[in-house]
Amino acid sequence: MSEYDVAVSFAEEQRSAVEEVVEAFKQRGLTVLHGPEQTHEWWAHKEGGDLPDARVRFFVPFVSAVDDFTTAALRAVKAGDEHVLPVLLGDVTVPPDLLHPHVAYVRGTVHRPDQLAEALTARIESAEAVGWQRAPVAEVVTRAKGIAQVAEDPEPIVPATFSRYTEQDATLRYLGEQFAAALPRLERQGFVGTAHVGETRIAVRVERAGDTVYALDIQRGGIGGDETVNFVVGKQDGSALTNGWARPVYNTGAGAAVLEVHDFSVLGGGGAPRAYRREELFTALWRRIDAVLTSTVG
Template sequence: MDYDVAVSFAEEQRTAVEEVVEVWRQRGLTVLHGPDQTHEWWSHKESGDLPDARVRFLLPFVSSVDDFTAAMLRAVRAGDEHVLPVLVGDTVVPADLLHPHVTYLRDVAEELTEALAARVEAAEAAGRDRAPVAQIVSRAKEFAPVTATVPASFSRYAEQDAALRYLGEQFAAAVPGLERRGFAGTVHVGDTRIAVRIERAGDTVYALDIQRGGIGGDETVNFVVGRHDAGSACSNGWARPIYDLDAGAAVLELHDHSVLGRGAEPRSYSREALFAALWQRINAVLAATVG
């Protein structure tokens, strides 16, 4: 039997996918969809056990990249026109699985339906044949994983700039809220240094300088806790921008001597996670001050 589309989904997406499939059918699209046809179901079926159907597109709903969805994404990267991934929520496709010239669909119900209908109509107008769904799945499984590499556009200094800018914005937004707890806070954001000072009745109870460059190199972000002489060479930890191949994104590798109090083993943080950890540490210190 011929269909416009077939769908594959993760177990937790079942209800949402059933709802959008019903919208597609009301729109006039024919859909191969079974309640058990999850990513796991598709991935464990041999070619001869897969549905005997031809489809214009196979739509895997991607909320996280597991073995099956990675195979589907590799198929797209290799130029398979019958695989059409739908990215769920704010899902980000790892750089090594992205096709630079493909626009991926998002699971916004009305927009997704119209975009899918337009893709089906375009395929019909171009005279592109349907393909056996078993062939689409089996072929995708044959693509070997691509060895991840650091993108040529990755820049430690650009990531350093972005980290300093983000941390400065977050501290400037968060520190005024300490007044409700009986503290006075100031944040000075300069080109090369962020100075965070927290006082109680005029006494400094916490000081943090975040500096461009330091003992780890001029591309790092250096952290100095406590008041110190200007220009003195000291560090309570430093972070170097690196590219995480597994995550497909830039992160900050923190060498923590004492800024978070978590030991010397390097640990990777996104900008958001690093600010959250720094702020949690500050709050712990302030709680001990009034405890």
């Protein structure tokens, strides 16, 4: 499967201008999945098996007018899909119901391809720095179209009383309580576990003979927005990277709040986002700690 930095989509009237932007991307060393036929309409009418067999860092639709396909892309971004990166052209306006306070769209003009290329390069470098992996473009586009289809159904709805920040507070409080209760049990295995629980950060440390063998910081806010819970594995030295993050979301099917976990390594692997209840997330984190300590002893 081929790998690219970006895959682009464009309206028919943007064809020639977008080709100049793509050339500017390539001059900056970006790899681009681009073909003259890959308009918004082309992507919209292709099914999963008919889409390119390629992995991309970002799917980039150029948005000069909000139509059905670009609405799907914007809705996917609001839902937290980190692989969709719409580029807003000219004075196009994003509908209020598709805005998210923590999403900063790339905005520019096809008449300044150098500026757009510079902005995209910066986004890609940031994504690489936090460990975002490429994803199959067929899955990214199909998922975005699926989100739009679900959104067309007015029921079920997210309750007006649902609050991401309330859920964030509850998650930090719960994880702090559980780690504080569980860590002393590690003494049976010859380890000393401590948890420093503050208002914005939980510092979990496991030592053996004075040496730190596992460190986990759970922090309020960070990548994904200030309503998220971020995880950093390893003692921080001022340059630590996020190893995973969780956004509180409301699962309308289950009728309950859950945590949508974007896992880079905190749980031992990557892949698509997964939904956990608070209790399930603690269990997964504890199992990961146990696995690391078991390998340390072995």
